[in-house]
Amino acid sequence: xxxxxxxxxxxxxxxxxxxxxxxxxxxxxxxxxxxxxxxxxxxxxxxxxxxxxxxxxxxxxxxxxxxxxxxxxxxxxxxxxxxxxxxxxxxxxxxxxxxxxxxxxxxxxxxxxxxxxxxxxxxxxxxxxxxxxxxxxxxxxxxxxxxxxxxxxxxxxxxxxxxxxxxxxxxxxxxxxxxxxxxxxxxxxxxxxxxxxxxxxxxxxxxxxxxxxxxxxxxxxxxxxxxxxxxxxxxxxxxxxxxxxxxxxxxxxxxxxxxxxxxxxxxxxxxxxxxxxxxxxxxxxxxxxxxx
Numbered sequence: 001x002x003x004x005x006x007x008x009x010x011x012x013x014x015x016x017x018x019x020x021x022x023x024x025x026x027x028x029x030x031x032x033x034x035x036x037x038x039x040x041x042x043x044x045x046x047x048x049x050x051x052x053x054x055x056x057x058x059x060x061x062x063x064x065x066x067x068x069x070x071x072x073x074x075x076x077x078x079x080x081x082x083x084x085x086x087x088x089x090x091x092x093x094x095x096x097x098x099x100x101x102x103x104x105x106x107x108x109x110x111x112x113x114x115x116x117x118x119x120x121x122x123x124x125x126x127x128x129x130x131x132x133x134x135x136x137x138x139x140x141x142x143x144x145x146x147x148x149x150x151x152x153x154x155x156x157x158x159x160x161x162x163x164x165x166x167x168x169x170x171x172x173x174x175x176x177x178x179x180x181x182x183x184x185x186x187x188x189x190x191x192x193x194x195x196x197x198x199x200x201x202x203x204x205x206x207x208x209x210x211x212x213x214x215x216x217x218x219x220x221x222x223x224x225x226x227x228x229x230x231x232x233x234x235x236x237x238x239x240x241x242x243x244x245x246x247x248x249x250x251x252x253x254x255x256x257x258x259x260x261x262x263x264x265x266x267x268x269x270x271x272x273x274x275x276x277x278x279x280x281x282x283x284x285x286x287x288x289x290x291x292x
Contacts, residue, residue, distance in 0.1 A: 026053040027284055030088030032081060032103050034059045034068055036266040037094035037117055040274040041281075046072040051285030058084045060099075085110055090284065092277060097121045097209040104128060111135040115280055117142050117273070119216035120205035123225055142277055143221075146214050146243060148256050150291045152221045155249040163228045165201075165215050166244040168193070171234040173241065173267040179207035193235040201225040208232060211268050214243060222247070241270050 029045060029052055031038045038057070045054035046069075056079040059065035065078045077087075085091060085106055090113040093103055100121035107114045108128050116122050119141055132139055143149050152163075171187035174180055174196065180187065185196070197204055201215045202225035212232065219228040235242075240259040247254055260270030283289050 026051055028053050028055045028087065028089045029092065029281065030054075030056045030058070030079070030084040030090070031092045031094065032058045032084060033092075033094035033096075033099075034065050035094060036263040036269040037274045037277060038092065039068060039265075041092060041094075041277050042069065042076070043072070044274075044278050045281075046074060046076075048073075049282065049285075052281055055087050056084045082106065085112060089113060090115065090281070092281075093117055094277075101125065108132050108137040108139070109135055111137045113138045113140065113284075115140045115142055115277060117213065117277070118209075119213040119220070120209040123202065123205050123216050123220075140280060141217055141220055142273070142280055143214075143217050146217060146245070146256075146258060148245070148254070149217070149221050151252065151254060152218065152247060155247060155251055156222050159250040160223045161248045161250070162246075163218065163222045163248075164230075164246045165218055165228065166231040166233065167212070167215065168233045168235040168238050168242045168244075169211070170238050170241075170262065170267060171236055173262060174208070174211060174232070174234050176268075177208045177211055187234050190234055190236045193233050193237070195231060195233050197230070197232045199230065201228045201230045204230050204232065218245065241268075 031042050034042065034057055042054060042057055045052060054076045056077045057065060057069065058079050058081050062078050069075050079087065081103055091103065091107050092115045093100065094117050095103060097118050097120060100118045104114060104125065108131050114137065116139060122141065129139060171190050175187050180196065197207060201219040204212045205216055205225065215228065215230050216225065219225040222228060240261055242257065242259045245256045260272050263269045263271050
């Protein structure tokens, strides 16, 4: 699993950057999805980022998308996914989980760079990593709401004994999770913390596909989704999405607590997530990068 995780987001990064920079002065970027993640990233690119150019966006509701970007300085074209892939060097995936394959498969087949946010869906299609190796594509797993990935990846080069993650979210951010709906769990009048799940990251990704992308990123960086232990809590006392992580390895032991502020548009998404995409894009063109 470590070999697979190390290939995601790093595969042929330097090669791809050189290829794109020699072909043109700017790396063209397309964004699939204009929600709580895609919209801030699109606006940031429109404000002007040296070396990056937003050429297109795609959304289920194209008329609404056109309205949302009409005040942009350089309004990108609203495209179908096929045109978006053809027009872009790098595609940012910020779609609902059930739309992941419709973008990821043709993007990887076309040899493009895909920045993935819906990591729960990627977990079910890790065969795309092998396809990327054949087509020259690159998959970058955005780390979203977590910090400390450099340390986890470095520790994975040795022996990691255990990785445990506990997530606590305001109940409203978990109300639409498939597991909560299927089990008929009422989170509206919760007056104390409720543990909704305890087990592996792989199983959690099925039960909470829109809520546990951060745990999948942690698992892919470390010891894999079957060995990484995970808990998710609905906590009415929380106003932030809080993640507690403990890593025990032969080279180090560390604990982290991250308390992310939820976005107004989607309480299941933290404000740090679109910022992490911006940082990922900036690394593609930056003359100096810090960290792996």
